[in-house]
Amino acid sequence: MIATEKIVKAHHRTKSNTSTTLANYWTRFWMRYAGLSFFGRLATRFASWFAAPHKARPYLARMNPRGYIAAGVTIYHDDLRLGRNVFIDDRVVIFQRENGGAVELGDRVCIYRDTILETGHGGYLSVGADSSIHPRCQMNAYVTPIEIGCGVMIAPNCAFYTYDHGVAPDQPISKQPLQSKGSIIIANDAWIGVGVIVLGGVRIGEGAVVGAGSVVTGDVPDGAIAAGVPARIIKMRSDLI
Known part of the structure:
Protein backbone atom coordinates (compact mmCIF):
# COMPACT_ATOMS: atom_id res chain seq x y z
CA MET A 1 0.00 0.00 0.00
CA LYS A 55 2.49 41.80 -10.66
CA ALA A 56 3.95 38.36 -11.25
CA ARG A 57 4.41 39.18 -14.96
CA PRO A 58 7.24 41.73 -15.13
CA TYR A 59 9.71 38.83 -15.28
CA LEU A 60 8.40 38.22 -18.81
CA ALA A 61 9.85 41.56 -19.89
CA ARG A 62 13.30 40.35 -18.86
CA MET A 63 13.12 37.59 -21.46
CA ASN A 64 13.39 40.04 -24.35
CA PRO A 65 15.11 43.44 -24.58
CA ARG A 66 12.02 44.68 -26.47
CA GLY A 67 10.12 44.08 -23.25
CA TYR A 68 6.51 43.13 -22.60
CA ILE A 69 3.84 45.41 -24.07
CA ALA A 70 0.50 43.75 -23.35
CA ALA A 71 -1.98 43.27 -26.17
CA GLY A 72 -4.51 45.33 -24.22
CA VAL A 73 -2.35 48.49 -24.14
CA THR A 74 -3.76 51.51 -26.01
CA ILE A 75 -1.05 53.58 -27.72
CA TYR A 76 -2.14 56.79 -29.42
CA HIS A 77 1.24 58.51 -29.48
CA ASP A 78 3.83 59.06 -32.21
CA ASP A 79 6.84 59.64 -29.93
CA LEU A 80 6.98 56.70 -27.53
CA ARG A 81 10.55 55.80 -26.59
CA LEU A 82 11.19 52.54 -24.78
CA GLY A 83 14.31 51.32 -23.04
CA ARG A 84 15.22 47.67 -22.62
CA ASN A 85 12.99 45.16 -20.83
CA VAL A 86 10.12 47.58 -20.22
CA PHE A 87 6.88 46.11 -18.81
CA ILE A 88 3.56 47.73 -19.81
CA ASP A 89 0.51 45.98 -18.39
CA ASP A 90 -2.98 45.53 -19.83
CA ARG A 91 -5.29 48.54 -20.13
CA VAL A 92 -2.52 51.12 -19.90
CA VAL A 93 -3.23 54.15 -22.13
CA ILE A 94 -0.43 56.22 -23.68
CA PHE A 95 -2.01 59.28 -25.26
CA GLN A 96 -0.78 62.36 -27.11
CA ARG A 97 -2.75 65.59 -27.43
CA GLU A 98 -1.89 68.55 -29.65
CA ASN A 99 1.85 69.35 -29.59
CA GLY A 100 2.46 66.64 -27.03
CA GLY A 101 6.09 65.75 -26.43
CA ALA A 102 7.70 62.36 -25.98
CA VAL A 103 6.88 59.63 -23.50
CA GLU A 104 10.20 58.03 -22.59
CA LEU A 105 10.39 54.93 -20.41
CA GLY A 106 13.85 53.83 -19.28
CA ASP A 107 15.25 50.33 -18.88
CA ARG A 108 13.16 47.93 -16.77
CA VAL A 109 10.40 50.44 -16.08
CA CYS A 110 7.10 48.84 -15.03
CA ILE A 111 3.76 50.50 -15.82
CA TYR A 112 0.83 48.65 -14.28
CA ARG A 113 -2.74 48.36 -15.51
CA ASP A 114 -5.25 51.18 -15.90
CA THR A 115 -2.55 53.85 -15.76
CA ILE A 116 -2.78 56.78 -18.20
CA LEU A 117 0.34 58.53 -19.53
CA GLU A 118 -0.59 61.69 -21.43
CA THR A 119 1.35 64.55 -23.02
CA GLY A 120 0.16 67.73 -24.70
CA HIS A 121 0.81 71.41 -25.39
CA GLY A 122 4.60 71.06 -25.26
CA GLY A 123 4.87 68.82 -22.20
CA TYR A 124 6.76 65.55 -22.14
CA LEU A 125 7.08 62.63 -19.72
CA SER A 126 10.22 60.71 -18.83
CA VAL A 127 10.57 57.82 -16.38
CA GLY A 128 14.03 56.64 -15.34
CA ALA A 129 15.35 53.09 -15.17
CA ASP A 130 13.92 50.65 -12.62
CA SER A 131 10.99 52.89 -11.67
CA SER A 132 7.46 51.57 -11.26
CA ILE A 133 4.05 53.22 -11.64
CA HIS A 134 1.32 51.13 -10.06
CA PRO A 135 -2.33 50.69 -11.08
CA ARG A 136 -4.74 53.51 -11.88
CA CYS A 137 -2.25 56.38 -11.90
CA GLN A 138 -2.76 59.46 -14.07
CA MET A 139 0.28 61.33 -15.45
CA ASN A 140 -0.63 64.48 -17.39
CA ALA A 141 2.38 66.39 -18.73
CA TYR A 142 0.89 69.48 -20.37
CA VAL A 143 2.79 72.73 -21.03
CA THR A 144 5.73 71.61 -18.84
CA PRO A 145 7.30 68.18 -18.31
CA ILE A 146 7.05 65.42 -15.76
CA GLU A 147 10.50 63.99 -15.05
CA ILE A 148 10.66 60.88 -12.88
CA GLY A 149 14.08 59.60 -11.85
CA CYS A 150 15.49 56.11 -11.42
CA GLY A 151 14.26 53.60 -8.85
CA VAL A 152 11.14 55.63 -8.04
CA MET A 153 8.07 53.81 -6.66
CA ILE A 154 4.67 55.38 -7.32
CA ALA A 155 1.78 53.64 -5.55
CA PRO A 156 -1.73 53.15 -7.01
CA ASN A 157 -4.21 55.95 -7.67
CA CYS A 158 -1.69 58.80 -7.84
CA ALA A 159 -2.22 61.82 -10.09
CA PHE A 160 0.45 64.18 -11.45
CA TYR A 161 -0.74 67.36 -13.20
CA THR A 162 1.67 70.02 -14.41
CA TYR A 163 -1.07 72.44 -15.48
CA ASP A 164 -4.25 74.30 -14.53
CA HIS A 165 -6.97 76.02 -16.52
CA GLY A 166 -7.12 79.79 -16.35
CA VAL A 167 -9.89 81.07 -14.07
CA ALA A 168 -10.41 84.66 -15.27
CA PRO A 169 -14.04 85.71 -14.66
CA ASP A 170 -14.78 87.01 -18.15
CA GLN A 171 -14.94 83.68 -20.02
CA PRO A 172 -15.84 80.02 -19.43
CA ILE A 173 -13.07 78.06 -17.70
CA SER A 174 -13.18 75.40 -20.41
CA LYS A 175 -12.25 78.05 -23.01
CA GLN A 176 -9.31 79.52 -21.12
CA PRO A 177 -5.67 78.73 -21.89
CA LEU A 178 -3.73 76.21 -19.86
CA GLN A 179 -1.30 77.55 -17.28
CA SER A 180 1.59 75.91 -15.46
CA LYS A 181 3.63 76.78 -12.39
CA GLY A 182 6.43 74.58 -13.69
CA SER A 183 7.63 71.03 -14.10
CA ILE A 184 7.10 68.08 -11.80
CA ILE A 185 10.42 66.49 -10.92
CA ILE A 186 10.67 63.28 -8.87
CA ALA A 187 14.29 62.53 -7.99
CA ASN A 188 15.85 59.07 -7.76
CA ASP A 189 14.68 56.56 -5.14
CA ALA A 190 11.61 58.54 -4.04
CA TRP A 191 8.51 56.74 -2.80
CA ILE A 192 5.07 58.22 -3.50
CA GLY A 193 2.25 56.68 -1.42
CA VAL A 194 -1.26 55.66 -2.43
CA GLY A 195 -3.53 58.37 -3.78
CA VAL A 196 -1.00 61.23 -3.77
CA ILE A 197 -1.67 64.27 -5.97
CA VAL A 198 1.37 66.20 -7.22
CA LEU A 199 0.88 69.61 -8.84
CA GLY A 200 3.09 71.68 -11.15
CA GLY A 201 6.19 73.48 -9.95
CA VAL A 202 7.15 70.73 -7.50
CA ARG A 203 10.40 68.85 -6.92
CA ILE A 204 10.31 65.76 -4.71
CA GLY A 205 13.86 65.08 -3.65
CA GLU A 206 16.08 62.03 -3.80
CA GLY A 207 15.02 59.33 -1.37
CA ALA A 208 11.99 61.35 -0.20
CA VAL A 209 8.75 59.72 0.96
CA VAL A 210 5.26 61.18 0.50
CA GLY A 211 2.48 59.71 2.65
CA ALA A 212 -0.77 58.32 1.28
CA GLY A 213 -3.47 60.79 0.31
CA SER A 214 -1.20 63.84 0.34
CA VAL A 215 -1.48 66.83 -2.00
CA VAL A 216 1.99 68.11 -2.88
CA THR A 217 2.07 71.80 -3.81
CA GLY A 218 5.66 72.62 -2.80
CA ASP A 219 9.11 71.06 -2.86
CA VAL A 220 10.00 68.09 -0.67
CA PRO A 221 13.73 68.00 0.25
CA ASP A 222 16.02 65.03 -0.30
CA GLY A 223 15.45 62.34 2.31
CA ALA A 224 12.35 63.99 3.80
CA ILE A 225 9.08 62.34 4.82
CA ALA A 226 6.07 64.52 3.95
CA ALA A 227 2.32 64.07 4.36
CA GLY A 228 -0.92 66.00 4.54
CA VAL A 229 -3.07 68.43 2.55
CA PRO A 230 -1.06 70.34 1.60
CA ALA A 231 1.93 68.08 2.24
CA ARG A 232 4.31 69.24 4.96
CA ILE A 233 7.60 67.85 6.20
CA ILE A 234 7.05 65.47 9.14
CA LYS A 235 10.63 64.36 9.66
CA MET A 236 13.77 63.34 7.86
CA ARG A 237 14.58 59.72 7.12
CA SER A 238 17.92 60.28 8.83
CA ASP A 239 16.00 60.87 12.09
CA LEU A 240 14.86 57.24 12.02
CA ILE A 241 18.37 55.89 12.54
Missing part, protein backbone atom coordinates in the same frame (compact mmCIF):
# COMPACT_ATOMS: atom_id res chain seq x y z
CA ILE A 2 2.78 2.40 0.96
CA ALA A 3 4.72 1.50 -2.16
CA THR A 4 1.62 2.17 -4.30
CA GLU A 5 1.15 5.61 -2.70
CA LYS A 6 4.79 6.46 -3.42
CA ILE A 7 4.37 5.46 -7.06
CA VAL A 8 1.22 7.58 -7.41
CA LYS A 9 2.91 10.61 -5.81
CA ALA A 10 5.96 10.19 -8.04
CA HIS A 11 3.70 9.99 -11.10
CA HIS A 12 1.87 13.18 -10.10
CA ARG A 13 5.17 14.95 -9.44
CA THR A 14 6.54 13.90 -12.83
CA LYS A 15 3.34 15.01 -14.57
CA SER A 16 3.45 18.37 -12.77
CA ASN A 17 7.11 18.90 -13.67
CA THR A 18 6.39 18.06 -17.31
CA SER A 19 3.50 20.55 -17.42
CA THR A 20 5.66 23.25 -15.87
CA THR A 21 8.45 22.59 -18.36
CA LEU A 22 6.06 22.79 -21.32
CA ALA A 23 4.49 26.00 -19.98
CA ASN A 24 7.93 27.59 -19.55
CA TYR A 25 8.93 26.54 -23.06
CA TRP A 26 5.69 28.02 -24.47
CA THR A 27 6.23 31.31 -22.64
CA ARG A 28 9.86 31.67 -23.69
CA PHE A 29 9.06 30.74 -27.29
CA TRP A 30 6.48 33.51 -27.69
CA MET A 31 8.46 36.10 -25.75
CA ARG A 32 11.19 35.83 -28.40
CA TYR A 33 8.77 37.63 -30.74
CA ALA A 34 7.45 40.20 -28.25
CA GLY A 35 7.63 43.90 -29.07
CA LEU A 36 5.74 47.08 -29.85
CA SER A 37 4.38 45.94 -33.23
CA PHE A 38 0.96 44.34 -33.66
CA PHE A 39 2.53 40.90 -33.96
CA GLY A 40 4.83 41.58 -31.02
CA ARG A 41 1.92 42.45 -28.78
CA LEU A 42 0.00 39.41 -30.01
CA ALA A 43 3.03 37.33 -29.03
CA THR A 44 2.86 38.69 -25.48
CA ARG A 45 -0.78 37.59 -25.29
CA PHE A 46 0.20 34.05 -26.23
CA ALA A 47 3.20 34.13 -23.88
CA SER A 48 1.02 35.07 -20.92
CA TRP A 49 -1.47 32.21 -21.30
CA PHE A 50 0.28 30.09 -18.68
CA ALA A 51 1.93 32.91 -16.73
CA ALA A 52 0.88 34.09 -13.30
CA PRO A 53 -1.24 37.29 -13.41
CA HIS A 54 -0.66 40.96 -12.66
Whole structure:
Protein backbone atom coordinates (compact mmCIF):
# COMPACT_ATOMS: atom_id res chain seq x y z
CA MET A 1 0.00 0.00 0.00
CA ILE A 2 2.78 2.40 0.96
CA ALA A 3 4.72 1.50 -2.16
CA THR A 4 1.62 2.17 -4.30
CA GLU A 5 1.15 5.61 -2.70
CA LYS A 6 4.79 6.46 -3.42
CA ILE A 7 4.37 5.46 -7.06
CA VAL A 8 1.22 7.58 -7.41
CA LYS A 9 2.91 10.61 -5.81
CA ALA A 10 5.96 10.19 -8.04
CA HIS A 11 3.70 9.99 -11.10
CA HIS A 12 1.87 13.18 -10.10
CA ARG A 13 5.17 14.95 -9.44
CA THR A 14 6.54 13.90 -12.83
CA LYS A 15 3.34 15.01 -14.57
CA SER A 16 3.45 18.37 -12.77
CA ASN A 17 7.11 18.90 -13.67
CA THR A 18 6.39 18.06 -17.31
CA SER A 19 3.50 20.55 -17.42
CA THR A 20 5.66 23.25 -15.87
CA THR A 21 8.45 22.59 -18.36
CA LEU A 22 6.06 22.79 -21.32
CA ALA A 23 4.49 26.00 -19.98
CA ASN A 24 7.93 27.59 -19.55
CA TYR A 25 8.93 26.54 -23.06
CA TRP A 26 5.69 28.02 -24.47
CA THR A 27 6.23 31.31 -22.64
CA ARG A 28 9.86 31.67 -23.69
CA PHE A 29 9.06 30.74 -27.29
CA TRP A 30 6.48 33.51 -27.69
CA MET A 31 8.46 36.10 -25.75
CA ARG A 32 11.19 35.83 -28.40
CA TYR A 33 8.77 37.63 -30.74
CA ALA A 34 7.45 40.20 -28.25
CA GLY A 35 7.63 43.90 -29.07
CA LEU A 36 5.74 47.08 -29.85
CA SER A 37 4.38 45.94 -33.23
CA PHE A 38 0.96 44.34 -33.66
CA PHE A 39 2.53 40.90 -33.96
CA GLY A 40 4.83 41.58 -31.02
CA ARG A 41 1.92 42.45 -28.78
CA LEU A 42 0.00 39.41 -30.01
CA ALA A 43 3.03 37.33 -29.03
CA THR A 44 2.86 38.69 -25.48
CA ARG A 45 -0.78 37.59 -25.29
CA PHE A 46 0.20 34.05 -26.23
CA ALA A 47 3.20 34.13 -23.88
CA SER A 48 1.02 35.07 -20.92
CA TRP A 49 -1.47 32.21 -21.30
CA PHE A 50 0.28 30.09 -18.68
CA ALA A 51 1.93 32.91 -16.73
CA ALA A 52 0.88 34.09 -13.30
CA PRO A 53 -1.24 37.29 -13.41
CA HIS A 54 -0.66 40.96 -12.66
CA LYS A 55 2.49 41.80 -10.66
CA ALA A 56 3.95 38.36 -11.25
CA ARG A 57 4.41 39.18 -14.96
CA PRO A 58 7.24 41.73 -15.13
CA TYR A 59 9.71 38.83 -15.28
CA LEU A 60 8.40 38.22 -18.81
CA ALA A 61 9.85 41.56 -19.89
CA ARG A 62 13.30 40.35 -18.86
CA MET A 63 13.12 37.59 -21.46
CA ASN A 64 13.39 40.04 -24.35
CA PRO A 65 15.11 43.44 -24.58
CA ARG A 66 12.02 44.68 -26.47
CA GLY A 67 10.12 44.08 -23.25
CA TYR A 68 6.51 43.13 -22.60
CA ILE A 69 3.84 45.41 -24.07
CA ALA A 70 0.50 43.75 -23.35
CA ALA A 71 -1.98 43.27 -26.17
CA GLY A 72 -4.51 45.33 -24.22
CA VAL A 73 -2.35 48.49 -24.14
CA THR A 74 -3.76 51.51 -26.01
CA ILE A 75 -1.05 53.58 -27.72
CA TYR A 76 -2.14 56.79 -29.42
CA HIS A 77 1.24 58.51 -29.48
CA ASP A 78 3.83 59.06 -32.21
CA ASP A 79 6.84 59.64 -29.93
CA LEU A 80 6.98 56.70 -27.53
CA ARG A 81 10.55 55.80 -26.59
CA LEU A 82 11.19 52.54 -24.78
CA GLY A 83 14.31 51.32 -23.04
CA ARG A 84 15.22 47.67 -22.62
CA ASN A 85 12.99 45.16 -20.83
CA VAL A 86 10.12 47.58 -20.22
CA PHE A 87 6.88 46.11 -18.81
CA ILE A 88 3.56 47.73 -19.81
CA ASP A 89 0.51 45.98 -18.39
CA ASP A 90 -2.98 45.53 -19.83
CA ARG A 91 -5.29 48.54 -20.13
CA VAL A 92 -2.52 51.12 -19.90
CA VAL A 93 -3.23 54.15 -22.13
CA ILE A 94 -0.43 56.22 -23.68
CA PHE A 95 -2.01 59.28 -25.26
CA GLN A 96 -0.78 62.36 -27.11
CA ARG A 97 -2.75 65.59 -27.43
CA GLU A 98 -1.89 68.55 -29.65
CA ASN A 99 1.85 69.35 -29.59
CA GLY A 100 2.46 66.64 -27.03
CA GLY A 101 6.09 65.75 -26.43
CA ALA A 102 7.70 62.36 -25.98
CA VAL A 103 6.88 59.63 -23.50
CA GLU A 104 10.20 58.03 -22.59
CA LEU A 105 10.39 54.93 -20.41
CA GLY A 106 13.85 53.83 -19.28
CA ASP A 107 15.25 50.33 -18.88
CA ARG A 108 13.16 47.93 -16.77
CA VAL A 109 10.40 50.44 -16.08
CA CYS A 110 7.10 48.84 -15.03
CA ILE A 111 3.76 50.50 -15.82
CA TYR A 112 0.83 48.65 -14.28
CA ARG A 113 -2.74 48.36 -15.51
CA ASP A 114 -5.25 51.18 -15.90
CA THR A 115 -2.55 53.85 -15.76
CA ILE A 116 -2.78 56.78 -18.20
CA LEU A 117 0.34 58.53 -19.53
CA GLU A 118 -0.59 61.69 -21.43
CA THR A 119 1.35 64.55 -23.02
CA GLY A 120 0.16 67.73 -24.70
CA HIS A 121 0.81 71.41 -25.39
CA GLY A 122 4.60 71.06 -25.26
CA GLY A 123 4.87 68.82 -22.20
CA TYR A 124 6.76 65.55 -22.14
CA LEU A 125 7.08 62.63 -19.72
CA SER A 126 10.22 60.71 -18.83
CA VAL A 127 10.57 57.82 -16.38
CA GLY A 128 14.03 56.64 -15.34
CA ALA A 129 15.35 53.09 -15.17
CA ASP A 130 13.92 50.65 -12.62
CA SER A 131 10.99 52.89 -11.67
CA SER A 132 7.46 51.57 -11.26
CA ILE A 133 4.05 53.22 -11.64
CA HIS A 134 1.32 51.13 -10.06
CA PRO A 135 -2.33 50.69 -11.08
CA ARG A 136 -4.74 53.51 -11.88
CA CYS A 137 -2.25 56.38 -11.90
CA GLN A 138 -2.76 59.46 -14.07
CA MET A 139 0.28 61.33 -15.45
CA ASN A 140 -0.63 64.48 -17.39
CA ALA A 141 2.38 66.39 -18.73
CA TYR A 142 0.89 69.48 -20.37
CA VAL A 143 2.79 72.73 -21.03
CA THR A 144 5.73 71.61 -18.84
CA PRO A 145 7.30 68.18 -18.31
CA ILE A 146 7.05 65.42 -15.76
CA GLU A 147 10.50 63.99 -15.05
CA ILE A 148 10.66 60.88 -12.88
CA GLY A 149 14.08 59.60 -11.85
CA CYS A 150 15.49 56.11 -11.42
CA GLY A 151 14.26 53.60 -8.85
CA VAL A 152 11.14 55.63 -8.04
CA MET A 153 8.07 53.81 -6.66
CA ILE A 154 4.67 55.38 -7.32
CA ALA A 155 1.78 53.64 -5.55
CA PRO A 156 -1.73 53.15 -7.01
CA ASN A 157 -4.21 55.95 -7.67
CA CYS A 158 -1.69 58.80 -7.84
CA ALA A 159 -2.22 61.82 -10.09
CA PHE A 160 0.45 64.18 -11.45
CA TYR A 161 -0.74 67.36 -13.20
CA THR A 162 1.67 70.02 -14.41
CA TYR A 163 -1.07 72.44 -15.48
CA ASP A 164 -4.25 74.30 -14.53
CA HIS A 165 -6.97 76.02 -16.52
CA GLY A 166 -7.12 79.79 -16.35
CA VAL A 167 -9.89 81.07 -14.07
CA ALA A 168 -10.41 84.66 -15.27
CA PRO A 169 -14.04 85.71 -14.66
CA ASP A 170 -14.78 87.01 -18.15
CA GLN A 171 -14.94 83.68 -20.02
CA PRO A 172 -15.84 80.02 -19.43
CA ILE A 173 -13.07 78.06 -17.70
CA SER A 174 -13.18 75.40 -20.41
CA LYS A 175 -12.25 78.05 -23.01
CA GLN A 176 -9.31 79.52 -21.12
CA PRO A 177 -5.67 78.73 -21.89
CA LEU A 178 -3.73 76.21 -19.86
CA GLN A 179 -1.30 77.55 -17.28
CA SER A 180 1.59 75.91 -15.46
CA LYS A 181 3.63 76.78 -12.39
CA GLY A 182 6.43 74.58 -13.69
CA SER A 183 7.63 71.03 -14.10
CA ILE A 184 7.10 68.08 -11.80
CA ILE A 185 10.42 66.49 -10.92
CA ILE A 186 10.67 63.28 -8.87
CA ALA A 187 14.29 62.53 -7.99
CA ASN A 188 15.85 59.07 -7.76
CA ASP A 189 14.68 56.56 -5.14
CA ALA A 190 11.61 58.54 -4.04
CA TRP A 191 8.51 56.74 -2.80
CA ILE A 192 5.07 58.22 -3.50
CA GLY A 193 2.25 56.68 -1.42
CA VAL A 194 -1.26 55.66 -2.43
CA GLY A 195 -3.53 58.37 -3.78
CA VAL A 196 -1.00 61.23 -3.77
CA ILE A 197 -1.67 64.27 -5.97
CA VAL A 198 1.37 66.20 -7.22
CA LEU A 199 0.88 69.61 -8.84
CA GLY A 200 3.09 71.68 -11.15
CA GLY A 201 6.19 73.48 -9.95
CA VAL A 202 7.15 70.73 -7.50
CA ARG A 203 10.40 68.85 -6.92
CA ILE A 204 10.31 65.76 -4.71
CA GLY A 205 13.86 65.08 -3.65
CA GLU A 206 16.08 62.03 -3.80
CA GLY A 207 15.02 59.33 -1.37
CA ALA A 208 11.99 61.35 -0.20
CA VAL A 209 8.75 59.72 0.96
CA VAL A 210 5.26 61.18 0.50
CA GLY A 211 2.48 59.71 2.65
CA ALA A 212 -0.77 58.32 1.28
CA GLY A 213 -3.47 60.79 0.31
CA SER A 214 -1.20 63.84 0.34
CA VAL A 215 -1.48 66.83 -2.00
CA VAL A 216 1.99 68.11 -2.88
CA THR A 217 2.07 71.80 -3.81
CA GLY A 218 5.66 72.62 -2.80
CA ASP A 219 9.11 71.06 -2.86
CA VAL A 220 10.00 68.09 -0.67
CA PRO A 221 13.73 68.00 0.25
CA ASP A 222 16.02 65.03 -0.30
CA GLY A 223 15.45 62.34 2.31
CA ALA A 224 12.35 63.99 3.80
CA ILE A 225 9.08 62.34 4.82
CA ALA A 226 6.07 64.52 3.95
CA ALA A 227 2.32 64.07 4.36
CA GLY A 228 -0.92 66.00 4.54
CA VAL A 229 -3.07 68.43 2.55
CA PRO A 230 -1.06 70.34 1.60
CA ALA A 231 1.93 68.08 2.24
CA ARG A 232 4.31 69.24 4.96
CA ILE A 233 7.60 67.85 6.20
CA ILE A 234 7.05 65.47 9.14
CA LYS A 235 10.63 64.36 9.66
CA MET A 236 13.77 63.34 7.86
CA ARG A 237 14.58 59.72 7.12
CA SER A 238 17.92 60.28 8.83
CA ASP A 239 16.00 60.87 12.09
CA LEU A 240 14.86 57.24 12.02
CA ILE A 241 18.37 55.89 12.54
